[in-house]
Amino acid sequence: MSKLFNRVALIGIGLIGSSLAHAIRKQNLADDVTGFARSEATRAKALELGLVDRIYPSAAEAVKDADLVFLCSPVGTYGALAQEISATLKPGGILTDVGSVKAAVVKDVLPHVPQGVHFIPGHPIAGTEQSGPESGFAELFVNRWCIITPLPDADPRAVERLVEFWRACGSNVELMTPEHHDLVLAITSHLPHLIAYNIVSTAADLEEVTSSEVIKFSAGGFRDFTRIAASDPTMWRDVFLNNKDAVLEMLGRFSEDLSALQRAIRWGDGDMLFDVFTRSRQVRRSIIAAGQDTASPDFGRGAPKNQ
Numbered sequence: 001m002s003k004l005f006n007r008v009a010l011i012g013i014g015l016i017g018s019s020l021a022h023a024i025r026k027q028n029l030a031d032d033v034t035g036f037a038r039s040e041a042t043r044a045k046a047l048e049l050g051l052v053d054r055i056y057p058s059a060a061e062a063v064k065d066a067d068l069v070f071l072c073s074p075v076g077t078y079g080a081l082a083q084e085i086s087a088t089l090k091p092g093g094i095l096t097d098v099g100s101v102k103a104a105v106v107k108d109v110l111p112h113v114p115q116g117v118h119f120i121p122g123h124p125i126a127g128t129e130q131s132g133p134e135s136g137f138a139e140l141f142v143n144r145w146c147i148i149t150p151l152p153d154a155d156p157r158a159v160e161r162l163v164e165f166w167r168a169c170g171s172n173v174e175l176m177t178p179e180h181h182d183l184v185l186a187i188t189s190h191l192p193h194l195i196a197y198n199i200v201s202t203a204a205d206l207e208e209v210t211s212s213e214v215i216k217f218s219a220g221g222f223r224d225f226t227r228i229a230a231s232d233p234t235m236w237r238d239v240f241l242n243n244k245d246a247v248l249e250m251l252g253r254f255s256e257d258l259s260a261l262q263r264a265i266r267w268g269d270g271d272m273l274f275d276v277f278t279r280s281r282q283v284r285r286s287i288i289a290a291g292q293d294t295a296s297p298d299f300g301r302g303a304p305k306n307q
Helices: 015-027 040-048 073-090 103-112 156-168 178-205 211-216 220-229 233-242 242-266 271-289
Strands: 007-011 030-036 054-056 069-070 094-097 122-124 146-147 172-175
Touching: 007 015, 015 030, 040 054, 069 073, 069 156, 073 094, 073 103, 094 103, 094 122, 094 156, 103 178, 122 156, 146 156, 156 172, 156 178, 178 220, 178 233, 178 242, 233 242
Parallel strands: 007 030, 007 069, 030 054, 069 094, 146 172
Antiparallel strands: 122 146
């Protein structure tokens, strides 16, 4: 495929940043890839893996002459980073991000975007529980959705160029407002992570069950929760603090539904339980039918080596 951009800058080289680097290389989407990481070890690893052509300890230096800039660090860092790179962003270039919240990103970043730079927030709905520059792979975005949340005055051509980039990475692309994105992701991503963290923490605190028993007898359900709960703590702390209203709204609805299930169990209402479980099972089948997962057992994990 022909190159879409001359230079792409990746501000942060974790799972998403490194996967973007791999995808850019594989699809030949840019002539030049620069990066930024505060950690010297991360910078060295990024160069060793060939993720970038050059990497800097200064974000402002990394974005010089870049036609496309990705903020790939935790969303809580975006405001300070936007302020740092403001003076060196290329006029006519595109500034975007990969954060799991959007309204807070607009609030933190937009005040620092200079005239002539196209700020187009985005969110690839793809990831694993892994983090760091070694965790990335080009196929992370293939057949996954990327949500673009252009502001009302966004330049249509710049939006189309960003959409074209994500499609070249293998993503399906959807456009929506930042506020709607945050509501959708609160129920599909943020609340499940919060529940996973809570269940694993609760299990770890049980006095009646030893930690070794929790690990030894982890059935599929609990084991899958631990996979989600292994996600990057800094990233998810920032997600919840920056999507507070939507998460609390969905958490309230979840708590009401959980109370209804509690009453059904207490009073032996098997019909209610059966109806909820049947409806939930259909959602799972719909996700598989849409190609967003597979019915294969132990998806993405493989059987333990001792089995």
